[in-house]
Amino acid sequence: MASGLWTHSGGAQGPISLRRWVVRLSVAFLGLILMAAVVLVTVTLTVIRLADRGGMGAAPALMEELRAVGNIERLIALGDQFEVEPDVQRMRAAALSMQALAFHPSLARLTDNQSGIQATFGTISDMLVLRDRSLQVGMQSGERLALEDQIHALWRVQRGVLTQIADEAAVRVVAANTAIATEISQSAKLILVATVLGALLGLLACVGIVLAIRGFFVTPLLGVSDCLHALRRGTGDVRELPAPRSQEMADVVNAIRDLVHAQGALEHLALHDPLTGLGNRHALETRLEQAMAQARRERSRVALMFIDLDRFKAVNDTLGHAQGDELLKIMASRLAACVRETDTLVRLGGDEFILALHDVTDVNTVAVVAQKVVDAALQPLQLGADDVSSSVSVGICLFPDDATDSGDLMKKADIAMYHAKARGRSRYQFFSAEMDAAVNDQLRLESALRRAVERCEFVLHYQPQIDARSGRIMGVEALIRWQRDEGELVPPSVFIPAAESTGLIVPMGEWVLKTACETLSEWHRQGLGPLQVAVNISACQFSQPSLVHRVADVLAGCQLPAGALELEVTESVAMENPEVAIAILRELKRSGVTVSIDDFGTGYSSLAYLKRLPIDRLKLDRAFVKDIETDPNDAAICQACVSLAHSLKLTVVAEGVETERQRDFLLGLGCDTMQGFLYSRPLPKADMERLLRAQAVAPGPQG
Amino acid sequence: MNCLTTLLSRLGVSLMLLSSAWGAWANDLVVAVTPNSRPFSYTETTGELTGFNVELAQAMCARLNRRCQLKTLLFPAIVPEVAAGRVDVAFGNMLKTPEREKLVAFSVPIWRSTTSFVGKTGQTLAEPSQAMNGRRLCVISGSRQESFISAFKPAHGGALQAHPSNQAVIDALVAGACELGLIPTMQALPFLRSDAGRSFGFVGVPLAQDGLGGSVHVVLRPGDSALLKGVDDALLELIRDGTHEKITRRYFPFSIL
Numbered sequence: 001m002a003s004g005l006w007t008h009s010g011g012a013q014g015p016i017s018l019r020r021w022v023v024r025l026s027v028a029f030l031g032l033i034l035m036a037a038v039v040l041v042t043v044t045l046t047v048i049r050l051a052d053r054g055g056m057g058a059a060p061a062l063m064e065e066l067r068a069v070g071n072i073e074r075l076i077a078l079g080d081q082f083e084v085e086p087d088v089q090r091m092r093a094a095a096l097s098m099q100a101l102a103f104h105p106s107l108a109r110l111t112d113n114q115s116g117i118q119a120t121f122g123t124i125s126d127m128l129v130l131r132d133r134s135l136q137v138g139m140q141s142g143e144r145l146a147l148e149d150q151i152h153a154l155w156r157v158q159r160g161v162l163t164q165i166a167d168e169a170a171v172r173v174v175a176a177n178t179a180i181a182t183e184i185s186q187s188a189k190l191i192l193v194a195t196v197l198g199a200l201l202g203l204l205a206c207v208g209i210v211l212a213i214r215g216f217f218v219t220p221l222l223g224v225s226d227c228l229h230a231l232r233r234g235t236g237d238v239r240e241l242p243a244p245r246s247q248e249m250a251d252v253v254n255a256i257r258d259l260v261h262a263q264g265a266l267e268h269l270a271l272h273d274p275l276t277g278l279g280n281r282h283a284l285e286t287r288l289e290q291a292m293a294q295a296r297r298e299r300s301r302v303a304l305m306f307i308d309l310d311r312f313k314a315v316n317d318t319l320g321h322a323q324g325d326e327l328l329k330i331m332a333s334r335l336a337a338c339v340r341e342t343d344t345l346v347r348l349g350g351d352e353f354i355l356a357l358h359d360v361t362d363v364n365t366v367a368v369v370a371q372k373v374v375d376a377a378l379q380p381l382q383l384g385a386d387d388v389s390s391s392v393s394v395g396i397c398l399f400p401d402d403a404t405d406s407g408d409l410m411k412k413a414d415i416a417m418y419h420a421k422a423r424g425r426s427r428y429q430f431f432s433a434e435m436d437a438a439v440n441d442q443l444r445l446e447s448a449l450r451r452a453v454e455r456c457e458f459v460l461h462y463q464p465q466i467d468a469r470s471g472r473i474m475g476v477e478a479l480i481r482w483q484r485d486e487g488e489l490v491p492p493s494v495f496i497p498a499a500e501s502t503g504l505i506v507p508m509g510e511w512v513l514k515t516a517c518e519t520l521s522e523w524h525r526q527g528l529g530p531l532q533v534a535v536n537i538s539a540c541q542f543s544q545p546s547l548v549h550r551v552a553d554v555l556a557g558c559q560l561p562a563g564a565l566e567l568e569v570t571e572s573v574a575m576e577n578p579e580v581a582i583a584i585l586r587e588l589k590r591s592g593v594t595v596s597i598d599d600f601g602t603g604y605s606s607l608a609y610l611k612r613l614p615i616d617r618l619k620l621d622r623a624f625v626k627d628i629e630t631d632p633n634d635a636a637i638c639q640a641c642v643s644l645a646h647s648l649k650l651t652v653v654a655e656g657v658e659t660e661r662q663r664d665f666l667l668g669l670g671c672d673t674m675q676g677f678l679y680s681r682p683l684p685k686a687d688m689e690r691l692l693r694a695q696a697v698a699p700g701p702q703g
Numbered sequence: 704m705n706c707l708t709t710l711l712s713r714l715g716v717s718l719m720l721l722s723s724a725w726g727a728w729a730n731d732l733v734v735a736v737t738p739n740s741r742p743f744s745y746t747e748t749t750g751e752l753t754g755f756n757v758e759l760a761q762a763m764c765a766r767l768n769r770r771c772q773l774k775t776l777l778f779p780a781i782v783p784e785v786a787a788g789r790v791d792v793a794f795g796n797m798l799k800t801p802e803r804e805k806l807v808a809f810s811v812p813i814w815r816s817t818t819s820f821v822g823k824t825g826q827t828l829a830e831p832s833q834a835m836n837g838r839r840l841c842v843i844s845g846s847r848q849e850s851f852i853s854a855f856k857p858a859h860g861g862a863l864q865a866h867p868s869n870q871a872v873i874d875a876l877v878a879g880a881c882e883l884g885l886i887p888t889m890q891a892l893p894f895l896r897s898d899a900g901r902s903f904g905f906v907g908v909p910l911a912q913d914g915l916g917g918s919v920h921v922v923l924r925p926g927d928s929a930l931l932k933g934v935d936d937a938l939l940e941l942i943r944d945g946t947h948e949k950i951t952r953r954y955f956p957f958s959i960l
Contacts (some may be wrong), residue, residue: 059943067948067958074957093896095905097956100892103909105815105916108959119907128904 017304018216034204035079039198043129043191050184058180063175068110072166075101075120076159082127083155088135094525098124110169116161123158127649186676220249224256231260275325276332284354287344287407291358292399301360302399305370306413310391310425312351315383323383327390334376353392353411363398370394370428378426391426393417402431415439445498452482453504459483459513461682464691465534465653466674468667473695475532475566477675478516479682480508509541514554517565519685521558522552528692534566536598537575543580548587555593562592569618570598578609589614596653601641611648618645620671622656629661642669716830718871731772734760735784735793738775739870742893743796753952756794759813761939762946763792766937777867779845780894782806792934793922796887798847799913801850808925811935812918813947817909819888826883828907835861837924839881841872847914848885848931876903888917929948 048646052058078094085091101107102120133139134147147295223242230236244250271283279287290563291302309331316324328351335353339345344356355373362577367486377392395417403409412431422427428680452458462476482490499505513535541547555562567588574581574597588652596617620641624634637655645652654666657676666674683691718908729876736744736756744754752773764771779913781795786806796816820828822838834840837859842849857863857870864881866872870883873894884891888909894900910916921938923931941947942960951959 020865060939063942064960067960071957078956088897089901092901093956096892096895100817100819100888100909101957103817103888103911103916104957104959105817105911105918106960109912118908121905 015244015246015250016216018248030629036198039194041690044188047191049536050187053180053184062173062177064106065110065146065169065176068107069166069169069173071101071104071106072110072162072169075117076166078160079120079124079155079159080164080232082124083152090190091131092128095124095128095331113161113165116165120158120162123154124465127154132156134474137262174667182383182629203508216246216249220244220246220253224253224593260395273347276329276347278332278336278353279344281346281348284344284346284356285346285406286532287346288356288409291344292404292406293357294359295399298359301363301401302409303357303358303360303366304397304399304409305355305366305373305428306395306397306410306417307353307355307373307392308394308417308421309351309377310393310421312361315388315390319388320385323386327381327388330381331377331392332389334379335373338372338376344649354413360398364396366396367428367430370396372648374426374428393420393425394428395420395431396428397431398631412436413564441447442498446494446502447503448484449482449495449498449502453507454483456631458508458511459684460512460519461684462519462533462688463675463682464680464688465532466679468671468674473531473692474673475534476688477534477568477682478512478519478536479607500540503540505538505540506544509536509538510550512536514557517554517558517560520561520564523689523692524560524564526693528689528696530564532564532566532594534596536568536570537573539570539576541570542573546586548591551588551593552591562662563594566594566596566617568596568598571600571602574613575609578613582609582612582614585616601637607644610644617651617653617673619653619655624678625654625656625662625676626658628665629659635665638666643670646670716868724841730769732764732767732769733789733791734764734771734773735781735790735794735795735866736760736773737778737781739868740778740796740890741870741892744775745870755814756796758950758953759790759941759947760951761792762941762950763934766940767771767933778843778869779867781922782845785924788924791924791927791930795922796890796919797922798914798917799920800847803922806925808923808927808931808959810921810923810931811938812920814889814951815918815940816916816959817888817911817932818851818885818888819891819909820885820906820913821891821903822883822884822906823902824904826906828883831855831907831910834862834883834885837861838883839864841866841875841881841884843867843869843886848887851913851915852885873899889955892955 022253075098078098082091082094082098085094102118102124107117108114117341130147130151134144134151139147167176220242224519227238227240227242230240231238238257241253241257241599244253271279271286273280288302288304294300295302307325312327315327328347332347332353333343335355336345339357340482342358343356344354346354348354355369357366357369369457373394374392377390380389381390386596395415397403397409397413397416399409412435416429416431416436419435420427421637423429459481461479461481464473465477466472466476467474482492482493482495484490495507501666516533520531523529523531545549551565551567552562555565569581569585574585589595594617595612595615596619597615598619599621600618601621606619617643620638624638624641627634629635630637642652650670652670653673653675654662654671655675657663657666657674657678659678662676663674663678674680680691718848734753736752739745740754742754743756744752747753757773760773761771774790777797778795781790781793781797782803783806784790785793787956794813794820797803797809800814803809811885813830820834822833828834831852832855835855835857839862840852840857842852844867849863849865852863862881864875866875869886869890872886875881876884879898883906885947888905891905895903895905908944923934937949947960
């Protein structure tokens with residue numbers, strides 16, 4: 001499994017492991033989250049710091065500097081006022097203000113040149129002294145002007161110093177503020193860039209994750225889902241499963257592939273006949289329903305053919321099951337060659353095949369196909385060393401003409417098939433309503449017969465067999481009669497075939513054997529013997545291996561000698577499988593039972609086989625006896641049969657002797673025993689008894 | 704929209720009512736100022752108390768939304784009264800010293816000053832240590848200046864005189880009771896500029912060392928941090944919005960902070 005895992009993906013590097021990637025991605029995301037947290041904290045702190053620098057936090061310092069600059073400017077203004085103030089009092093006030101201001105702490109932190117400002121104090125003191133002197137009474141104008149010039153000179157120097165300090169301070173304030181503003185704007189830009197980049201990265205990561213989920217998970221999952229849907233509808237193919245890009249999806253896809261294969265195999269197994277590879281009964285049901293639904297929709301027909309191999313059992317019995325299976329396989333392939341892809345061909349089991357032709361618009365095509373099937377089966381074939389001739393019988397039923405449900409269709413096709421078989425096999429037969437009626441009669445008969453066996457509605461009639469020379473009753477043939485409830489007596493020709501087809505013939509045969517022996521035993525006890533009773537053995541009975549034992553048991557039970565019983569086997573039964581028949585008959589004969597061939601001359605007896613059959617007696621069929629006087633051929637056949645029998649040391653019984661002339665003619669041929677209406681019709685037990693009793697008291701030939 | 708406006712205005716009205724009710728309910732703030740400390744606090748001829756400190760105190764009270772109950776206290780009484788809690792806030796031109804900080808709380812600075820020797824013009828003084836060398840020196844009782852100058856011994860008939868207020872020191876100078884006064888420069892300046900101070904001037908340069916220069920604070924009842932914070936915030940806001948500067952300009956030729 002694992003080694004085959006990668007064969008579907010094809011790629012040299014193979015699909016990735018989602019399990020491993022989930023761990024890796026988790027670690028990566030943890031790292032990203034930590035980074036984001038660090039960035040967020042940094043940005044937050046930066047913003048707070050900037051806000052403080054540019055906001056309230058910066059205000060006091062800024063105001064202090066502005067106040068300081070303002071105070072220097074006032075110092076200068078006061079000095080200028082002092083220089084020109086004519087009013088002595090105001091001049092002094094200005095001077096004193098300047099002195100107070102020069103040392104005022106508000107200027108202390110403004111400049112490094114503290115002494116430059118504080119020097120103003122001394123300068124003002126000097127200027128005050130000079131001014132006082134110039135204002136003294138009696139001072140000459142020249143001297144006063146000189147003093148004033150000194151004052152101006154002193155002030156000019158100090159004013160220059162103060163101006164420079166003020167300008168520098170102003171510049172510094174502006175520079176400091178500009179620096180702050182620059183830092184704020186740059187930081188704001190940086191934060192903006194970081195935020196945008198972070199958002200973009202986050203977006204990219206999201207898109208990447210979405211694409212990865214789509215590529216590795218969603219798309220394969222949808223592909224799997226689509227494929228599964230298609231498979232469920234029956235239109236899918238496992239090869240349409242998506243090529244997985246991850247180990248885990250590969251596991252899923254491979255598991256699905258395996259499951260689909262397994263399910264397919266199971267379905268195939270459930271719906272197919274393992275021997276021929278054709279569909280089986282379950283497949284037929286489904287396909288037939290589909291076909292009928294389609295026919296209903298399109299107002300067309302479905303033709304159901306019931307195909308049965310003729311004499312398949314014989315092949316199985318003689319050549320063995322292996323060859324039988326081989327024959328079925330060959331037939332399956334021949335049948336398959338006759339039909340379209342869209343039709344349904346299944347093997348029901350055994351040698352039965354069903355062919356359903358879908359969407360039939362012209363019934364003639366059905367006949368054509370049926371003929372093709374029959375012809376195909378007839379092709380010579382070889383099984384091992386044996387050449388085998390094969391044929392099929394086909395029964396055809398049409399939907400919706402003959403039946404409208406699958407069960408009915410099958411049943412009626414089956415009926416039609418049996419008709420084809422009855423008509424001589426190797427042919428096809430369309431179903432007709434009459435068949436249905438016949439079958440219904442047959443079914444009624446069969447069920448009545450089954451009831452009859454259970455209730456023992458049968459009676460035995462006995463027909464005497466007359467010794468040709470003595471004219472005495474040598475024996476009787478036991479003949480079964482069906483006495484129905486209503487008193488109606490059903491002739492054997494009606495119910496024997498039904499008994500054979502249903503298998504009821506076996507219990508019936510047993511009953512006949514037992515009853516006949518009991519009756520004979522009773523007659524023997526009454527002193528009505530010696531007498532022999534002849535009982536007909538059916539083909540079914542004959543093929544039962546227990547026949548010899550059963551016969552011995554019945555004879556022992558009735559305390560009869562084996563020689564009191566004669567078993568009649570028809571020529572066709574004996575010749576169906578002569579080697580087997582010879583063995584059985586030899587067994588019977590060894591036990592002492594008399595064996596005779598019934599209806600002699602109607603079959604196609606091989607004289608070679610006849611010679612070897614261990615029998616005692618031939619029963620000449622009534623068909624030859626009937627026209628013995630008028631038809632020279634029949635007369636010749638009878639003569640030949642009698643000669644043949646006698647030369648094989650067999651006695652001959654002539655059946656159906658109705659006239660005296662027939663009796664005389666047969667006597668002339670040397671026939672040993674006579675049976676027929678001339679002597680007596682088959683009689684109920686009591687009548688037969690009376691006849692036997694009469695013979696017992698009046699010896700001599702009977703009329 | 705109208706409904707909303709009405710609602711908002713009603714809300715505003717009720718808030719105002721609430722706040723005024725709060726103001727009426729809250730205790731009045733007892734504020735002390737020194738008498739006769741022109742131009743910081745002095746009585747007009749009309750009997751009205753005025754001056755830089757008075758106006759600043761009133762602006763502060765308005766900002767605190769409390770009513771100022773002004774009273775005058777002589778400088779030496781200020782710290783004991785405030786420490787005892789009988790006065791909430793005092794505008795006494797008080798320099799911050801470690802001893803005072805043990806007794807009362809100090810606000811943010813409200814102005815700054817140096818200390819100057821004041822006397823008749825023509826005098827000279829090279830060192831403060833020589834101030835009482837044959838000269839009588841007047842100081843404000845309990846002031847930082849007094850404790851500073853007490854470190855030096857009077858000599859040659861010199862002496863140290865302590866007076867209860869700034870004005871008392873100035874009066875002593877004018878009356879000739881002492882040759883020198885050691886007082887805050889900003890309190891000396893108005894006197895020197897006045898007619899009475901015509902023949903007086905600064906003697907020697909102003910002093911800033913040994914606690915003689917620096918910031919002047921409002922002193923507050925100790926242990927009331929809420930009051931301190933309120934007063935500090937109010938004062939900073941007054942400085943920030945220019946009210947402080949405006950009041951300064953009415954009394955001084957330059958910014959004194």
